[in-house]
Amino acid sequence: MVPIGHYLILSGLLFAIGTAGVFLRRNVITLLLSVEVMLNAVNLTFVAFGRQFGTVDGQIITFFVMTVAAAEAAVGLAIVIALFRHRESLSPEAFTNLKW
């Protein structure tokens, strides 16, 4: 059996990649993809722990996260389309008007 540490390391790597993507990439769609990566990194830890302890809790939570992620992606993409129609740009730097 693959030890739990491997799963956690992989999960940490995925999460770091997602985080770096959120901060470094200059495309809103890529940001959304990076967020998905982060979510799935977390899903991986849940499932890994579920397997380690022989319970189904981790898998149940994962299903919830996937559902939420799907909804988030739908809403996020809709917003991206609306923003694009407005500004003809996908760079997050173009959308900084929401401030005082």
Next chain:
Amino acid sequence: MLALIPLFPFLGFLVNAVLGRRLPKAVSGGLACAAMLAAFAVALAQVMALAALPPESREISHTVFTWIKSGDFALDLTFRLDPLSALMILVITGIGSLIHIYSTAYMHEETDSDFARFFSYLNLFVFFMLLLVLGSNFLVMFVGWEGVGLCSYLLIGFYYVKKSAGDAAKKAFIVNRVGDYLFVLGALLAFVTFGSFDFQIIAAKATAMPPEVAFGTLSLITLLLFGGATGKSAQIPLYTWLPDAMEGPTPVSALIHAATMVTAGVYMIGRNAVLFEHAPITLGVIAAVGAATALFAGTIGLVQNDIKRVLAYSTVSQLGYMFLAMGVGAFGAGVFHLYTHAFFKACLFLGSGAVIHALHGEQDIRHMGGLKKGLPITYWTFLIASIAIAGVPGLAGFFSKDEILFETFAHGHQVLWVMGVVTSLLTATYMFRLVFLTFHGERRSAPATASHGHAAAHDHAHGHDDHAAQGHGGGHGGGPLHDAPPAMAIVLIVLALGSVLAGYLGVPHALGGHNSLAEWLKPSFAATSTALAECNVPVSLPGAPAGMTMAECAPGDAVPAVASAAQTAGELAIPASAQAADAHEAPADLGHGAAGEEDKTQLELTLMGVSSLIALLGIGLAAFLWLKNPQIPASMAARFPGLHKLLLNKYYVDEIYDAAIVHPIQTASSQGLWKVADTRIIDGAVNVTGYLVAGVSAVLRLFQTGSVRSYAASTFVGVVVILGYYLWR
């Protein structure tokens, strides 16, 4: 049933206040009068029912609802009719009805809405006055006490577009507030001391206490209460508002500032007679203040030129008489004078109203004279009331005033008696000066311009200027005078009859009467037996079963009463049994017996003769000075200019109060409270808070860049810091 009495005027107030503007005068005025007459009818029925009860249990109570309930403390809105409040409600609703009827004619020049406003205030006043009188405890009385003050303010300021009226209203309200403050303190101290607001329980518990020879709690309570009475009843030092209150319409002066409201202080002392009897020091103060006020106001009244102001000072002076009576312990005599005074003073005020009405707003007696022919009804009623107040034998004022003077003398206050007699002389003199200057001699008209200015200043809202021009411009005896219209004339005649007959309720024993009014009132000036039993005060049986109804009494209070039962048994025998007989005369009678009774009658007759002579002397003096030799007063004024100016300016008391109290308060308020405390400290604190928030926000808003990624970065850093803290703690 009892609650109906105040309810009728209140309904009248509600209707006139809400719908009055749209009602014609006949409806709004008629409604107000109907409410009063209904209240009078119910009051009469209730008093009859009361009179049917045996004297020692004459009391009707009606609890409307529990007003305040908090922990152990419960207070009911209870009306209680006893002989004293019975007399008061008859005076209030009876004379109140007459004055309402009079007002329908007197105020007919007003617009519909002002007319309805007037009657709604008047009805509201009667409602509060009845609450004051019928309330069975200090708090209900206090509601009425404040309410009548409010209505007094509203009605003095009825012609609110006149600055003088507005100022007078404010003055009355503020001066009354000083007294009310003392009243509240007194009532609260009474509650702390006796554990109850109820008059009867307080009286019962006070009965168990020995009279307070040295200054103590009882003296303090009664002094504070008397302080409240000086405000409401216009005694030294708080009397200054009453003469100014004459800015109100004349029926208001008659109802509120002569017959009813200003007697509230006298009533309050009568209501707490047992309490005051146990504080001899306070009684001494009351008697001295009353006599001083009577004399002081009488001298001012001698030189005033405004017809209503003369009457106002006369009212202050007569109230002084009532307090003198209360102060010497002659509660019955004081209330008797209250009752007769209501008749003749109301008659005098309404008569002066008829004069002012006929002269279209003229109030200065120097511009009157010779009105006897033009205004016969007004003249005769005014004359009768003047004779009554002067104290000529056979009329109302004679009986009540003589009883007061006799009681004063009999209780050993010779100095106060002399002051009272001198006041009596002054009363007769200034009243007949008023009669002679107003109704006798030649008609004196003011120069047209001056009279115009005067009328405008004094009663502009009421005066009809076109008539005034005609009346005064025509020189001597110009314009035809119209006597009082029927509604006013009838009221004047009824009150004049009352001024003659009211005194016969209290014909003293010395004249072969029974003094039935004093008999009737007596139970009200002692604690009732039921209240005594309720409070477990040992009266007849020192060993009475304890703990009958302890609920009403604070447990601690029963203990000293029982503990001192043996010691106070002798003292209690006096209040308990002698109060049923005659509490205040008991000490005088103790050493005398039958022979003393004979002496007393002799003394009373002598004193009566003296004061009758004094009254006639005063009238003669007035006739000599102002009828036969009108040049003498003028030359006297010229010879003693200082004294004359002092009296004319009312001893400069207003000016002294202005300089000593009003001005410092104004200066402190504007220079200290406004310019420093308000603008600097309060406004400053608010402004600094605002600047501080704005400054901090100016820095904090820089963090809001609008960039989603910087928000995400700060969230991420925050999570890392928190997790780090928990992991490496």
